[in-house]
Each structure stands twice: as C-alpha cells, then as structure tokens.
Amino acid sequence: MNYPFWDEPMGYGVLMAVIAVFHVFVSHFAIGGGLYMVVSERIARKAGDTKRLKFIEKLSKFFVLVTLVAGALTGVGIWFVIGLINPAATEALIHNYVWGWATEWTFFVVEIASAILYFYGWKRMAARDHMIIGWIYFVFAWLSLVVINGIITFMLTPGQWLATGDFWDGFFNPTYWPSLVMRTGVCGMLAGLYALLVASRIEPGDFKARMVRYSAGWGIVGLVVTAVCEYWYWKAIPAAVVEKALQIMPTPIHSIEYSVWLAMGIGALLVVFGVLAPRKLSSPAAALLMVLGLVWFGCFEWFRESIRKPYVITGYMYGNGVELAKADRYKKEGYLAQLAFKTGDDGADLFRHACRSCHTLDGYKALKPAFDGTDRAFIAAIIRSAHLLRGNMPQFLGKPEEAEKIADYLYQRMDKRPLDEVYGLQGVELGRKAYALRCGKCHVLGAASDKSKSFAGQSADDLNSMLNAAADMGEGMPAYTGGAKERAGLVAFLEQLGKGVKK
C-alpha cells in the first residue's frame, strides 16, 4: 500500500470499462481492418476494379482517424488509468515486463508511421509500394498484439512464473496461445463486421452483393476461429479457477453464457445476410450485427476480467493491491501499518484501501444496499469474513480492530432504521430480505452452500435457538444481530425454506 487512493465516485470498474471497452474494440479492429484493407486492395488492383479501390480508399480515411487517434490514445489512456487505480499492479507489471512493453512500443511506432504513410500514399505511391506499406502496417499491428497478449494473459494465468519469476515463463503462460489465436480471429471478425456496415450503404446492385458477400466471409471465418479458441481458452484456465467460478461467481459465468448465445446469433445473421441474401443487407441490419459483435466481445472481456477475481494477478496480488507474499505481514502488523499515505481518518483510509477499489457506497458494486438496515456488528463480521462471500473477494488481512474501524465508517453512512422500515416489508417478505442480506451472501440458495436442508422439520423455536447460536455454526459465520421484528420474519422465511418452498 505504497500509494494514495484516488477517491473518485464512479467506481474503478466503471472507469476502467469506459476506456478499456472502447480501446479493446478499436485496437482489434485496427489489426483486422489493416489486413482487410491490403487484401482487398490487392484483389481490386488485380481485377482492375476501380470502384472497389475507391471504396477501400474511402474506408482508409475513417480507419486512420479512428485507429490512429482514438485507438492509440485510449491505449495510452488505459495505461494512465491502471497507474491510477492499481498502481501496485502496474508497477509489478512494468518491472517484470518493461522489455516486453518497450518491444511493443517499437512495433507501435512502425504501426503508426505505416498507417500514416498508407493513408497519404493513395495519392502519390506506386501500387506495389503502397501495398507493401499496407502489409507492414498489418504485420506490425499484429506483432503488437503478440506482445501485449503475453502481458494480458499473464495476469489471469501467470503459470510457472509464480515459481520461477522468469520473464518467458510468465509471458508464454497457459492461456497465451489460445488467447492469441482467438484475438486474431476477433480482429478478422470485427473487420468483416465493420466492412459490412460500410458495404450496406452502397447503392443496391451487383457491386454491393459482391462486397457484402466478401465482407461476410471475413466475419464468418473470424467467428469460427474465435469460437473454437474460446473453448480452447476456457480449457486452458486452471480447473480450480473454473470450478470456483461455477460455484460462487455468477458474473463471469453469465458473461460466457451470453457470449455463446451472441456468437450463435451473429453466425446466423452472417449466413442469412452475407451468404444467402447479400442484396438484402440494410444499414440497420449491418449496424445490429456490429453492435452484437461488440457486445459479444465485451462479454468475453468482462468474463476474463471477472474470472480473475479476487486477484489482479492470479495467485500474486489481490484486486486491491495487496500482495499475497505480504499476507503474513498484514496479519501481524495490521493494515494501517502498511499504508504509506494517510488522511487522519483511519476508517476511511482502511475502507479505501481494503474495499473501495472494487466497491462504491452507492454506485458501482454498491455497499449501501448490502448494509442498509443492518447493524455495526454484522458489518464488522462480514468484513472479517469477506473471503467467504459469494463473488470471490480477497480475505481481509487486517487486525480485528481494523475491521471494526471500517464497520464504524460504513455504519455511519448506512440507513440506520430497522430493516422493515427501510424496505417497507412485513412477515415472510421481510424475512426473505433479511435472508438475502444476512445469510444469502454466503449461503446462496441453489448453490453449493445452500443450507435449506438444515432447516427441514425445524420448528420456530428450533430456528430461533439456531439463530442464537449463529456465531458458533461455522468459522466466520456472523452472530445474528437483527431486531425482533426482522428475526420473526427471518424465522418464518427459514421455515418455508425448510418446507422446500423456494419462491
């Protein structure tokens, strides 16, 4: 914890998503689009097809404006953002991979220079020379993926590096190859989808049909490569990570499910409009395809980012910048002792450094809905047991009294009315809410730690005494500290659970 905490209200997840999503799209498009352009230029020149050549020239203007400016700068932007929101991780990555990054930079320089020359070269260069520049652009753009892919995949699956600390062990890690081939497929697919969007606006006729069919081919090949590699990638992730995700991490699992459905939808549309009825492709349909493609890729990226939880570098550093190697020191000396920057408000400092990089109070991954209407003791217990909650959180490594300080800080900012008043609920419905807040985060109904069976055949008295003994039921399970009304509701709800009534 060597750094100050940038306390911005949006939440780091949102901030990162805003810039990263955009950049990731544009950067893959920049690679695929480059290949699409030279290959198409070659075909057009061979056929002496001036109409097609003009089409590509027009495309390249937009291409340059988007990739050179927005693409390159959001890339720099991601780098700026990660330095702010996770300086420790950025520092770790740069120290291990500075020569990787420096190498990528050399490719980046050539990529940018060749894009500019390609663009201005339409007017003044001989055909062959112009295409050579185009190829240089594509090769170097792709090479920059070859390098950055090593660093991105390292974060999820550092593999042997954890034992050896060797540059190459981390670089060519278990997900390196599937990810590289997959991203290459994505590049081709996005290029095809984009070209379809442009082609859909050509006036109807043979030329349009030809361009649509050709571009759809790119989309389909890209999609097939991507789909196969997505499976390969999934298999390359260590079994333990996948298993844990299936049990307690709904976010990445939903993302991957959506991505499969979306891929099928895109594939169907590509076949219908691209192959069967290329003349019928309208701009809205092409736009829809493009949007689906982006959402699909977004789902995959979301999956990759969220399955890594609670780590920023798996098995090495937590999302809040705590290094696993220093876990013992945190436990022994406490969290505060590790903070280089303090504000005088311990609760706030602890909250920022322990939780705030993933949560906000009432925005992204809000904590208010989780704690409104509960009490200080409960909040403190949850902090101490954070690693037991669904969602896969890092363990709180500080001292118990530091958990109390965070709890104080949070409790002051919560709605302190009893639960029934906060939500205007009564009886079983109140109990359902109480369960969701006080039990359901660890005992997810229908998942591995569902305790519904334990409530079977229990009377209200039994359940009450169970709640009295709550703190002794499991390592890390909080004592039951709710008020009388809430307790009655909860007991009624647990009785229902015991009877097998889920809804």
Place this chain on the structure above:
Amino acid sequence: MNLPDYEFLSAPLWLVTVLHLLTFTLHLVAMNFLLGGVIIVLHAAVRRRWDDPTLAKFARLFPSATAATVTLGVAPLLFLQLVFPRQMYSAAAVSGWFWMGVIAAVITAYYALYRAAFKAQATGKVSKLALAVALIGLLYVSLVYSSVFSMAEQPDQIHNLYARNQTGLVWNPAAGDYALRWLHMVLGAVTVGGFFVGLIGRDNAEVFATGKTFFVGGMVAAAMAGMAYLLSLQAWLSAFMRTPAISALGVGILLSLGSLHFFFKKKFWPAGAMLFVSMLTMVFARHTVRLLKLAPQFDPATWRIAPQWSPFLMFLVCFVVMLAVLVWMLRMFFGSKKSAA
C-alpha cells in the same frame, strides 16, 4: 510461499537512464515542432503574415506531428514509471482527474488538427479556430505535466496534499516550483518550432524570416526563463553546480549558439544536430535536478538490479528493426511515383 519480487530493475540503471533520456529528447523534438509550430502558424495566420497556401502547407503537417509526439512520448513515460513509480503514480493519483484529462485534451487537439489539415487540403484555407482549440488542448497537457512532474519531485508535499483531499482534484499549489520551468519548456518549444518553420520554409523568404524571428527570440526568452528557473532552485542550485550537469549545460548553450550560426547560413544539418545535442544536455540537466530534489527520500541507484538479458535483446533487435523499417518506408514513400493509371 516464495513469490517472485517485483522491486527490481531488469537492466542496469545507466542503460535505462540512457534510453529514458534519449527517448525523452526525441519526444521533445516532436512535441516542440507540434506546440511551437502551432503557436507560430496561428500567429502568422492571425497577423496575416503568410499567404494561404503556406499556412495550409503547415496545417497539413500537424496531425502527423501529433502522432509522432504521442508515440515518442510513450517510451520515456514507460522508463520514468519504471525507475520512479512511487513518485510518479502518487503525484498522478492526487491529481487524478487532471491527469486523465490529458487523454481527453490530446484527443481533442488531435481531431482539431485533423480538421484543420483536411480543411486546408480541401479549401486551401487554414482554420484558426481549429488551431486555437488544438493549442488550448496542448497547453493544458503542458500545464498538467509541469504540475504533476514537479509534484512528483516532492514526496512530502504529495503526502500533505493527499491528507487534505483525496478526490483527485488537487492541482499542485506550489506554482513557484514549476511556473518558470513550464515557461522555459513552452519557450523552448517555440524556439525549436522556429527552427522547423525556417527549415520547412527555407525557400520562402517570408516564412524563413518568421522562423528566424521565433528561433532567435525564443532562444533568448527560453534562456532567460531557464536561468531564472535555475536561480529559483535556491538550495539545490549549489548542489547542482557541483554536478557534471552544469558543464553539460554550458556545452548545450554553446551548441545552441552554434546552431543559430548554421541556421542563419541555412545549413540545416549541422544546425539541427547541434540543436538536438543541446536539447540532450538540457534533458540531462533536468534529470539531475530531479535526482537532487529526490535525494533525501529516494535514490534510483538503490534499485536491486536483476537483468533480463534475453527480453532486453529482443527489445534491442526490434528497436533496430524499427529504425530500419522506418527509414525504408520513408524512402519508399518519397521515392515512389504513382504511375499515370
């Protein structure tokens, strides 16, 4: 568990420093051409000094200059973060919103310059508005960098500022630390911008005269601002006097004068080479001041060195390939003739 430690440098410090200062100087060349160029061209447009075709010719160069500036800026920022992570990220975090604003400002400036370039291409006229928007964006970036990098040299100040405000809306209040430094940078940009304007406009008496005016005037003004900045270093000044940087700076000043001499004779190769080396010496002096200011808290020589030679070799090879490909492409670009199709 014995997890790998990341607190090391993967090459000897001198090597990293050489790369850092060299790439930073290259970045400055591009940045000066861009910032100084925009200032001079805007000035010429407002004062109606040049005719439209000349203005348009310059306006069409700026997008590529922006690309060069950004691209060449990435490498030194990487090495800076490598050697000074604590100082850099802390200062940036305290000014988080301003720091992020740099990206928005550069994108805005970039598109404004593209707009100006396309308009110049299409209509032969230069858009003063677009250039002015770009200039504001570039100046914003320069101010943020001066504020943040100067804050990074004073860790105690970062602690105090952070204790008072954590929202990332802190602007470095110690303007005395960096006002002159910033001024020197901007005037230096005007100087080098003047050089480039003279170089590109060497066959046009009007343009060459403008370039000359800004080259000479900028150099005098920048030298004065630079001197004032050095004097404002007070306690650090005497320490600075005892470093090799002071001799380097002396050589740099002589070289700038030499550069002027050759510039007047329109001998641009020696003039440019001398200018570049003099910029290197100033970058070295700037680096020395940073080390002096940080010395009580941090000395980069304390980094553990654990070289990664094979990745470094990969970088070196790619770097050479990069230079070769760049030269090859440029020759092809300027040598290639579109056949009448």
